Amino acid sequence: MKRTQLHTAERVSANDPSDNYVFQRSILAYHEAARLVSGTVLEIGTGSGYGLELISPLTHRFYTIDKTRCIEEEHLPGNTLFIQMSVPKLCGFPNESVDYVLIFQVIEHIEQDEWLISEINRVLKKGGKLLLTTPNKPRSLTRNPWHVREYSIKELEQLLRPKFEKIQMKGVFGNDLVWSYYPKNKAAIDRITRFDFLNLQHRLPRRFLQWPYDILNRMNRRSLLKKHNEEVTSIRMDDYFVRDADENCFDLFYIAEKA
Numbered sequence: 001m002k003r004t005q006l007h008t009a010e011r012v013s014a015n016d017p018s019d020n021y022v023f024q025r026s027i028l029a030y031h032e033a034a035r036l037v038s039g040t041v042l043e044i045g046t047g048s049g050y051g052l053e054l055i056s057p058l059t060h061r062f063y064t065i066d067k068t069r070c071i072e073e074e075h076l077p078g079n080t081l082f083i084q085m086s087v088p089k090l091c092g093f094p095n096e097s098v099d100y101v102l103i104f105q106v107i108e109h110i111e112q113d114e115w116l117i118s119e120i121n122r123v124l125k126k127g128g129k130l131l132l133t134t135p136n137k138p139r140s141l142t143r144n145p146w147h148v149r150e151y152s153i154k155e156l157e158q159l160l161r162p163k164f165e166k167i168q169m170k171g172v173f174g175n176d177l178v179w180s181y182y183p184k185n186k187a188a189i190d191r192i193t194r195f196d197f198l199n200l201q202h203r204l205p206r207r208f209l210q211w212p213y214d215i216l217n218r219m220n221r222r223s224l225l226k227k228h229n230e231e232v233t234s235i236r237m238d239d240y241f242v243r244d245a246d247e248n249c250f251d252l253f254y255i256a257e258k259a
Helices: 017-034 051-057 111-125 153-160 178-195 206-227 227-234
Strands: 040-044 061-066 080-084 098-104 124-134 166-173 239-246 249-256
Touching: 017 051, 017 098, 017 124, 017 178, 017 206, 017 227, 017 249, 040 051, 040 111, 040 153, 040 206, 051 061, 061 166, 098 111, 111 124, 111 153, 124 153, 153 166, 153 249, 178 206, 178 227, 206 227
Parallel strands: 040 061, 040 098, 061 080, 098 124
Antiparallel strands: 124 249, 166 239, 166 249
16 A cells, blocks of 8 residues: 655654564554444544555444544545544534544644544543554653653553443553663663753744754654664564553553443
C-alpha cells in the first residue's frame, strides 16, 4: 500500500531504522486490536498508515481519519475509507454507528480531550469498545511540545470514567532488551537538555519548541542508531507485551466499553 511520507519524529516510520524502538512498540497496539475488532471500525489518527493492512481485513467497514492527507486513497482496500478531518468533532458519523474506535498515540495531541471522548462515546454502539494508547507520563524523558498534555494511569482513567463505566487499564511493557536501550536513550536526552540552563523547555509556549524538539529528537534517534546499531535494529514487537498498567509501562493501553 503506497503512502505519503510524513517524516517527523511524531510520525513513526516503518522504513527508518532509527524509529525501530518506537515503531515496534506502536505496531503492537494494532496486533492487540486485531484480537478484538470486527464489524465497523473507526480509527482516529491514521498517521503513516502502518496499521491499515492488519486491521482492514478484519472489518466489514473501516473508516480511518487524519487531519493530514497522509495516504493515497486509490490504494486502499474496498472496505476502507480515508477521511481528512480534524477532531474532536466526528463530523458525518451518526450516533451509535461503529463497533470499535481505535485511537493510538493521538489523545495527547488533542486540546479538547473531554469533547473527543464524548464524541467517541456518541458514535459507538452499545457494547462497542474504545481502544486507546498514549504515553505513560512518568516514563517521559523530557517535555514533548507536540503534546498538549500527557496522562498518568489515574488521569487517563479520570478522562474516560464519565463516559465509560467498564475500563480495562493495561500498559505496554518491555523486556530486558528494551530496558537495555532505555538508559542509553535517557542519557543521550540528558546530554542535550543539560544546556537548557533557563528551563526553557517548560517555560516557553509549545509552538516555539515543536520544530527544535523534532529536529533534536530525530538527530538523537539517528545518533543512537549509529552508536548502538545492532541493539536498536534487533528490537522486535515481541520484545513488548501488555499487562495491567503500572508506572513502569511505556504506554498506557486502555480498553473502554460503552454500556
